[in-house]
Amino acid sequence: MTSDKARQIEDVAEARIRTGGYRAFSFREIASEIGIKSSSVHYHFPTKVALAARVASRYTDRFMERLGDPWQGETVDLLGRLVGAFRDALREDGKMCLCGALGVESADLPDEVAAETRRFFGKTINWLETVYGRAANGTSRDENRAKAIRLLALLEGALLIALALRDDSLYDLATAKIPR
Amino acid sequence: MTSDKARQIEDVAEARIRTGGYRAFSFREIASEIGIKSSSVHYHFPTKVALAARVASRYTDRFMERLGDPWQGETVDLLGRLVGAFRDALREDGKMCLCGALGVESADLPDEVAAETRRFFGKTINWLETVYGRAANGTSRDENRAKAIRLLALLEGALLIALALRDDSLYDLATAKIPR
DNA sequence: CAATAACTATCTATCAATTGATAGATAATG
């Protein structure tokens, strides 16, 4: 199992990336925050790329676990879970979605990190497509995909704007009417 | 008037920020790209903060100029201008909206740069509120504001996702049906 | 059981590269 220190390192790295992106965390900063030396961080994660990729992978796994099975439950509740996940990112953490933060600098990221970022968006869009597909009232597969991307875009964008303008209420304003 | 070199410096800085955020540009990198020394960049812009703030300010001004007068023309055309501005950011530049890129790291930015980022979102939302307000069919001011934030969020998010997944068509898919 | 080998987790010390910034010289322009 993952050691406690490794988990602490991941936690600090995740918080920093969500606040300032990939370039915003350093081994020394993480180390000092948890009371060890930077070389000890390298012991747990050999490179910066490896640490960031691991953080992104963990984030995606936890996110999908929180969303749960898209085949179980009411559409409105399923969509509510996604909206709630982003709301909590804002209201509880005051931070961006990790993969949103990484996504904007996608072209500048090491391949391995960019690939993990794509995995997040791919899985989340698939999940949403399934949800919309179940409630299919004659909507085409393309239209379900469009709806999925539209909702995810709305949520990432609403989070971004609420953080930039430092006004949490903007997120609720933007997501009060969830498109079905 | 702004000298030619100053404009070149701003251009390179803008491109770098739009690709990788505030931390992604350096005086030396900009200098070498336009064939001067980093100290000469400091001659035109004393600090990194000053350069980034100037780039953001210029970006907002150009953006608002492109959107034009929200009191002139048809709603569909006005909204189309905004959608088109973001589409061009993606298809012509292959880059994020500058203030979207800065917005995600807002909490990590120097005050002056964060303030300029807020100015972008404030002005763009105001512009959209005016557009929606004109076509008011009994919609409240709050509802117009919500619609404004929703559209801007959708566009920033769609741009982000298209860049992260490296698939430009996702932007068109998300914006094919512009909410009115 | 006792000796030892191996593994885990940390440390100190150091490196080369990059960064933002400054001082001061130089040259061209008007």
Place this chain on the structure above:
DNA sequence: CATTATCTATCAATTGATAGATAGTTATTG
């Protein structure tokens, strides 16, 4: 001569990364 725009040279700080030492723990083996 003053202004503008560049240069060289340099600084202190930060960065990702590595080498090698040191304990503490666990496993193996004679």
